[in-house]
Amino acid sequence: MANRWGIPKEVEEFVKKRDKSCVYCGIEFKLDDSSKKSEASWEHIINDININGIDNIALCCMSCNASKGAKLLENWLESAYCKKKGITVESVANVVKMALQNARNSD
Numbered sequence: 001m002a003n004r005w006g007i008p009k010e011v012e013e014f015v016k017k018r019d020k021s022c023v024y025c026g027i028e029f030k031l032d033d034s035s036k037k038s039e040a041s042w043e044h045i046i047n048d049i050n051i052n053g054i055d056n057i058a059l060c061c062m063s064c065n066a067s068k069g070a071k072l073l074e075n076w077l078e079s080a081y082c083k084k085k086g087i088t089v090e091s092v093a094n095v096v097k098m099a100l101q102n103a104r105n106s107d
Contacts, residue, residue, distance in 0.1 A: 005049075007042060007057055014054050016059070018054075018095070019058055022040075022059070022060045023045070023093035024060050024068070024093075025061060025086075026091070027061050029059065037062055038061050040059045040060070041061070041062050043057070043060040045095065055099065055102070058093070067079065074103070
């Protein structure tokens with residue numbers, strides 16, 4: 001059974017255990033946080049809704065998710081938002097680094 005975003009239950013459970021903070025900016029998710037910006041949201045690292053494995057599904061904050069939108073990851077990492085927040089290829093979570101590496105290898 002999948003959630004409303006088509007993410008299989010076992011992937012959802014794995015990702016919730018793995019990603020305790022935003023995979024992009026690193027802000028820690030808190031259950032009692034009143035700020036929507038730091039609330040966890042589901043993210044397809046590579047913008048393809050058909051890729052729903054643990055290597056492409058992650059949790060990021062609403063702020064990063066809203067900024068990234070449908071942009072290619074490589075392009076978004078060069079954006080003013082990422083520069084302002086100090087988000088770089090080196091600073092993102094390992095799952096994001098692996099997605100970038102896999103995308104480069106498939107070119």
